[in-house]
Amino acid sequence: MRTAPPVRLPRSGHLSGCADGRYGDNGGVAANGAARLLVLGAGPAQLGVLAAARRRGLTVVAADRDPLAPGFRLADRRAIVSIEDEPAIERLARAEAVDGVVAAGTDHAVAIAARVALRLGLPHPLSPETAQLAVSKQRQRERLAGAGISQPRSIVCRSLEEVVAAADELGYPCVIEAPNRLGERGVGLATDRDAVAAAAADALAEWRGEHCLVEELVGSRLVTVDAFSVGGRLVALTVTDREQAPAPAFGVTLAQLWPADLDESETGAVVELAAAAAAALGVETGPTTTQVLLGERGALLAKLSARLGGGHDAELCRSALGVDLNDLAVSAALGEEAGLPRLVPMRHAGGACVRFVVAPPGELREVHGVEEAGDVDGVEWVRVYREPGHVFRPLRRASDRAGAVLAVGATRDAAIAAAGAAAAEIRFVTEPVEVVA
Numbered sequence: 001m002r003t004a005p006p007v008r009l010p011r012s013g014h015l016s017g018c019a020d021g022r023y024g025d026n027g028g029v030a031a032n033g034a035a036r037l038l039v040l041g042a043g044p045a046q047l048g049v050l051a052a053a054r055r056r057g058l059t060v061v062a063a064d065r066d067p068l069a070p071g072f073r074l075a076d077r078r079a080i081v082s083i084e085d086e087p088a089i090e091r092l093a094r095a096e097a098v099d100g101v102v103a104a105g106t107d108h109a110v111a112i113a114a115r116v117a118l119r120l121g122l123p124h125p126l127s128p129e130t131a132q133l134a135v136s137k138q139r140q141r142e143r144l145a146g147a148g149i150s151q152p153r154s155i156v157c158r159s160l161e162e163v164v165a166a167a168d169e170l171g172y173p174c175v176i177e178a179p180n181r182l183g184e185r186g187v188g189l190a191t192d193r194d195a196v197a198a199a200a201a202d203a204l205a206e207w208r209g210e211h212c213l214v215e216e217l218v219g220s221r222l223v224t225v226d227a228f229s230v231g232g233r234l235v236a237l238t239v240t241d242r243e244q245a246p247a248p249a250f251g252v253t254l255a256q257l258w259p260a261d262l263d264e265s266e267t268g269a270v271v272e273l274a275a276a277a278a279a280a281l282g283v284e285t286g287p288t289t290t291q292v293l294l295g296e297r298g299a300l301l302a303k304l305s306a307r308l309g310g311g312h313d314a315e316l317c318r319s320a321l322g323v324d325l326n327d328l329a330v331s332a333a334l335g336e337e338a339g340l341p342r343l344v345p346m347r348h349a350g351g352a353c354v355r356f357v358v359a360p361p362g363e364l365r366e367v368h369g370v371e372e373a374g375d376v377d378g379v380e381w382v383r384v385y386r387e388p389g390h391v392f393r394p395l396r397r398a399s400d401r402a403g404a405v406l407a408v409g410a411t412r413d414a415a416i417a418a419a420g421a422a423a424a425e426i427r428f429v430t431e432p433v434e435v436v437a
Contacts, residue, residue: 034059035334038093038101040083040113042071043399044385045105045310050074052326061096063089070385083109090116098122102333104287104326105310107135123335125286126306133281134306137177137213140281144301147280149273151301152293154215160197166214167196175250178212189217189250221294222302223260225274226313228328228343232284234275235343237325238317238352239267249395253311255419256354258320259412269299277304286332287325289313312354312404319380319408322346351412355419357384359392359402362430369425373405376425378418380406384426391433402428 037053039046042064050071053060062075065082072078077096081088089109093101093116100122103113114131117124126134133139141154155166167174167190176188176196190196222244227236239262243255260267274290281304289309291302307329308314314325323345331338364386373382384403386392393400405422409415 035099036061036096037330037333038063038089038096038098039071039075040089040101040103040109041106042066042069042075042078043105044070044383044401044404045398046071047074047383048312048315048326049102049104049308049329052324052330056327056330058330061092061098063092068387068390083112086112086116089113090119093120093122100124100330100333100335102329104308104329107305107307110305110307111135123333125284125332127282130282130284131306134283134304137303138211140304141213144277144280147276149276149280149301150298152216152218154213156211157214158211163212163214164193164196168193170214170216173217175215175217176212177215187251189247218293218295218297218300223262223270223292223294224256224309224313225270225288225290225292226309226317226325227271227274227278227288227290228323228325228338229278229283229285229288230338230340230343232279233340234278234283234288235340236271236274237321237323237343237345238313239270240313240316245395249397249400252395252398252401254356254358255416256311256313256316257412257416258316258352261412266294266299270294273299273301274304277301278306281306285338287314287329310398311356312406315380315406316352316354319406320347320349320352322348349408349415350410351415352406352408353412353415353419355405355407355416355423356401357403357405357423357426357428358395358400359386359428360430361392361394362432364388364390364392364428364430366429368427368429373422373425376407376418376422378407378409378415379422380408382422382426392428392430 034057036059038061039050040063042062054074060075061077062071063079063081063083067080079092101113101117103109111131114124114126114128133143153170157163157166173191222242224240225236226238227234238258239260241257241260242253245252245254270292273292278288283306287308288306290304293300293302318324328338367384370382382405405419407415407418409418
């Protein structure tokens with residue numbers, strides 16, 4: 001596929017080299033009259049929805065501040081712009097005359113997409129109010145508490161002194177989160193009182209708001225419910241376990257495992273909680289990914305995101321059940337009807353696993369073993385996110401992961417084994433650099 005030159009959006013709001021915004025992949029007017037979809041983000045978390053739009057033959061406009069974002073290879077039009085820059089995103093959507101806008105895989109632009117769609121008169125599955133509730137942890141907590149939904153205890157703090165007092169009240173270990181106005185979260189884990197200041201500093205490093213949240217750390221089990229709502233009815237599809245990275249990479253997933261190791265009653269409880277949360281936040285249509293904590297107090301709602309999951313959740317669902325959540329998200333963004341028949345599972349596998357791979361810190365020189373990994377029985381695909389020259393940081397955030405493997409099997413254990421064998425084949429050659437920020 002030939003990719004068009006990038007669109008650069010200066011703050012003046014002009015598109016360089018753009019007369020009327022109607023470009024195809026050769027820089028001219030799109031000849032096939034295909035619908036135009038704006039995808040906010042072109043990173044690893046957006047690869048699935050970009051590929052789904054591509055399979056449909058849509059004209060795909062992708063926006064990302066990283067000119068080397070891996071998803072740009074799937075786009076007809078590239079805009080080098082931050083997806084957190086709402087005025088620039090609106091100018092881009094107007095200039096490209098898009099028919100829909102989708103924010104998948106990350107909370108950063110979910111509310112922006114809903115507001116821009118409303119102002120441009122475009123269809124969108126979420127109202128701006130619901131989208132804002134979904135990305136604001138504090139507002140979400142307040143709304144869910146009002147609906148009687150069980151959650152971890154949480155205290156709003158506006159100073160380090162309040163953080164220390166809240167941590168003492170909730171007990172250790174505890175989680176310190178600093179959400180900004182867009183829903184991005186800095187997260188730190190405080191194991192004891194001496195660690196509170198360091199955890200708060202981690203959480204507040206990119207803080208743009210006026211508060212942070214201190215929350216109790218509940219239980220050792222975290223499961224994810226990936227679902228799609230039609231007419232206010234949530235249809236749960238996959239319920240997965242997560243394998244989490246060790247500290248200091250708190251909250252970073254290393255593997256998604258399906259099906260979750262739950263009995264029937266536990267599965268029913270987490271699905272019921274996800275459905276109640278979606279209803280309380282006003283989600284009528286579109287994908288949701290809901291994190292549920294399991295502990296001595298039963299199922300607690302950790303977080304609902306009104307979007308596709310960022311850990312290749314939709315691709316796992318497609319391989320496991322035959323339900324294409326990425327394509328459904330595209331339909332929702334374009335205002336198409338996504339009827340219940342498209343949500344009927346056609347079970348394709350007994351188990352599925354997404355296994356993430358991590359590179360040694362430093363500048364990437366070479367990657368070996370990708371073909372061998374792809375040849376492992378049961379492997380659906382292997383993705384390496386970055387090209388040589390990229391500098392990997394020590395694993396702290398999801399964006400520090402180097403790639404992923406998706407495998408299926410007759411059982412969950414078989415899928416896990418296949419994904420692990422494939423991941424073991426992949427070798428990253430990096431060169432140390434003086435500073436890895």
